[in-house]
Amino acid sequence: MANQFIILSVIIIITMINFMMWSGALHSNKSFLLPQLTYAPSKTPLQNTTDVLQSMQEIRQKLDAEMEILKNLKIGKDTEPDSFKEHFQVGTQKCFNAKFGFFQKMRLFSITQVPLRRRTLARIFKPNQYYLLYGSLAPEVFCPEKIRVGTVGDGGKWVCNPWKVPRDSVMFSLGLNNYIGFEEEWQQMTNNSNVLYGFDAAEQNPDTKNTYSNIRGTFRQATIAVASDPSKHKYTIEDLARTSNISDIEILKIDIEGAELTCLIPFLTKYQVCQIYLELHGGAPEHVALLNRIAHLGYRLFSYEINGYSMSACEYSFIHDKCIDKYGGMPIANYLDFKV
Structure with a gap:
């Protein structure tokens, strides 16, 4: 289980870093994502808020997906093996x-x-x-x-x-x-x-x-x-x-x-x-x-x-x-x- 939490922590950190880099790009006047668009001050706050919410939703979905993957690594209930080594041994025994x-x-x-x-x-x-x-x-x-x-x-x-x-x-x-x-x-x-x-x-x-x-x-x-x-x-x-x-x-x-x-x-x-x-x-x-x-x-x-x-x-x-x-x-x- 310790290895699973380490993996999850790394995934969260990488995801947050990507989010901060993406947010910084939105506030930059030299955004490489939309270089051809004209800057519209009256619409920026709304657009930023909507984009942030969408981004947070995407992050949530990614985290849920990663958690599901980690849960699948755990075999059975609490009374069954919860490590990959034990899982391998059980599979071999079967x-x-x-x-x-x-x-x-x-x-x-x-x-x-x-x-x-x-x-x-x-x-x-x-x-x-x-x-x-x-x-x-x-x-x-x-x-x-x-x-x-x-x-x-x-x-x-x-x-x-x-x-x-x-x-x-x-x-x-x-x-x-x-x-x-x-x-x-x-x-x-x-x-x-x-x-x-x-x-x-x-x-x-x-x-x-x-x-x-x-x-x-x-x-x-x-x-x-x-x-x-x-x-x-x-x-x-x-x-x-x-x-x-x-x-x-x-x-x-x-x-x-x-x-x-x-x-x-x-x-x-x-x-x-x-x-x-x-x-x-x-x-x-x-x-x-x-x-x-x-x-x-x-x-x-x-x-x-x-x-x-x-x-x-x-x-x-x-x-x-x-x-x-x-x-x-x-x-x-x-x-x-x-x-x-």
């Missing part, structure tokens, strides 16, 4: 409420589809039934800040709000294959927030290892297996975490060409991560089985992308129930967590 209302409608509608999706997934028995698999998939969590990190082709991952990742948290990358574009872009976006641990069955070239080291990464040659055999560089995922002295893993990125079918679940039963970026290989029933077991452990699908080279490969992105709020997600409906 907009959010409207969008949230539509989200709730979408969520409720999605819940009605859960039984059909589950029945369809449960009836996939043939390796080539990808049309049923991919036709039954839908996000279980809505992530407003979902973005694709890494290359636009094979190797990029859909992630949920990387700017919310805790500082100095751990990212496990299983299967580098001399490509670390995802990790480079992730660290660039997050100001090197994560400590990276990368593993691959093959030794990486010097340039890859040097670049990885410069973005807070440590590489180790390891083949992911169901049982560890250090003499052959074979390790379970949980043993890699244990021997790296890692107890908490925030992000798990995994592309190990089929080994995920046997090696991922034993790890997830011992370690809870917040987000999983998984490339899954296999027939349609193998996809369903692993997705179902991941869902049993509290992970919800927020994105999937079919590999352009093969229908048997698909990128899946999950977030754990306990991490949805932290990353700004919104639950929709759980349909992958069903009894086989």
